[in-house]
Amino acid sequence: MLLTLTVGGNALFTDSAQSGIYGYQPFTDAQCVWECLGEADGSGKVRVMLLDFTSSTAREPEAKIARMDFEAHYNMESGEITGDAILRLAPLTVDPYDVENFNAPRDYSFSGSRLGFSR
Amino acid sequence: MSPPGFFGGGIGVWFDGRREMTRIFKLAAVLFASVTATSAATAQDDLDLSACIDAVGSYLLLRVEEDDGEERLGRMVLSLTNGGHAFLTDSAQVGLYGQQPFTGGGGAWKCIGAEDGFAAIKAVIIDFTFSTPHDPQAKIKRLDLEATYDARQDVFEGKAVVRHTPLSGNPFDAVQMEDGKDEFSVTGRRITVPD
Numbered sequence: 001m002l003l004t005l006t007v008g009g010n011a012l013f014t015d016s017a018q019s020g021i022y023g024y025q026p027f028t029d030a031q032c033v034w035e036c037l038g039e040a041d042g043s044g045k046v047r048v049m050l051l052d053f054t055s056s057t058a059r060e061p062e063a064k065i066a067r068m069d070f071e072a073h074y075n076m077e078s079g080e081i082t083g084d085a086i087l088r089l090a091p092l093t094v095d096p097y098d099v100e101n102f103n104a105p106r107d108y109s110f111s112g113s114r115l116g117f118s119r
Numbered sequence: 120m121s122p123p124g125f126f127g128g129g130i131g132v133w134f135d136g137r138r139e140m141t142r143i144f145k146l147a148a149v150l151f152a153s154v155t156a157t158s159a160a161t162a163q164d165d166l167d168l169s170a171c172i173d174a175v176g177s178y179l180l181l182r183v184e185e186d187d188g189e190e191r192l193g194r195m196v197l198s199l200t201n202g203g204h205a206f207l208t209d210s211a212q213v214g215l216y217g218q219q220p221f222t223g224g225g226g227a228w229k230c231i232g233a234e235d236g237f238a239a240i241k242a243v244i245i246d247f248t249f250s251t252p253h254d255p256q257a258k259i260k261r262l263d264l265e266a267t268y269d270a271r272q273d274v275f276e277g278k279a280v281v282r283h284t285p286l287s288g289n290p291f292d293a294v295q296m297e298d299g300k301d302e303f304s305v306t307g308r309r310i311t312v313p314d
Contacts, residue, residue: 096310
């Protein structure tokens with residue numbers, strides 16, 4: 001996965017599984033917003049909300065909206081980020097804030113490192 | 120109930136008294152100013168992005184198109200950065216209704232009018248289409264968006280024009296554009312991180 005957080009609060013997201021693997025529908029890049037939950041001494045915590053769209057497959061013909069919520073800790077000195085993701089899916093026209101209209105969430109953890117020209 | 124601007128909303132649904140009239144008058148003022156500015160000005164005279172700081176953010180948009188009496192819904196996420204970049208993700212990227220599949224889009228936006236919580240913007244967003252048996256030539260797709268964002272009411276409204284050029288063509292050269300264009304309206308609201 002590639003997660004980009006802009007100074008202006010935008011979040012952009014690309015996933016290696018977008019082609020649709022392990023029986024899941026293919027899905028688009030995701031975009032949305034992030035906010036800082038606190039920072040001190042070069043480390044901090046962020047919350048990210050991402051939205052993308054899935055596409056119909058023979059096995060699962062209904063296109064959906066996907067909402068992903070991240071909470072992650074980062075360390076500027078080491079360049080490491082670790083976090084937890086919650087993925088929810090709902091019919092395409094559902095309000096992404098109405099969590100009760102989404103299916104049961106799936107959780108996973110992630111870790112990674114900040115990209116730069118020198119490490 | 121869904122928040123305003125999400126589904127089936129739009130201009131007609133919004134008329135609810137003096138506050139709405141104020142919104143419409145301000146919108147008209149911003150649009151008049153932006154039209155005046157764009158007709159008389161060169162690119163160097165465009166407003167600084169900071170004048171439209173209220174527009175920086177990400178928006179969940181709804182597109183409603185009619186085709187032979189059939190209503191086609193689509194949703195998009197549009198991100199406008201404070202550096203002037205624009206990014207677009209579309210629920211129709213897989214290639215629906217006989218259209219070619221296409222990638223996420225990237226491009227630029229600019230401020231063409233701003234007043235007291237209203238921002239008028241233009242964006243141009245480029246993506247690439249993929250070959251299909253029905254339409255084997257991959258293309259560049261150019262989407263031009265003119266939109267306003269009312270930060271007080273959290274209403275984003277815009278009109279988009281989509282045109283294509285061959286993959287090796289120049290999407291900024293009108294001569295190289297294919298005949299025909301698609302036009303649609305979008306409406307939506309800004310996305311915030313939930314608590």
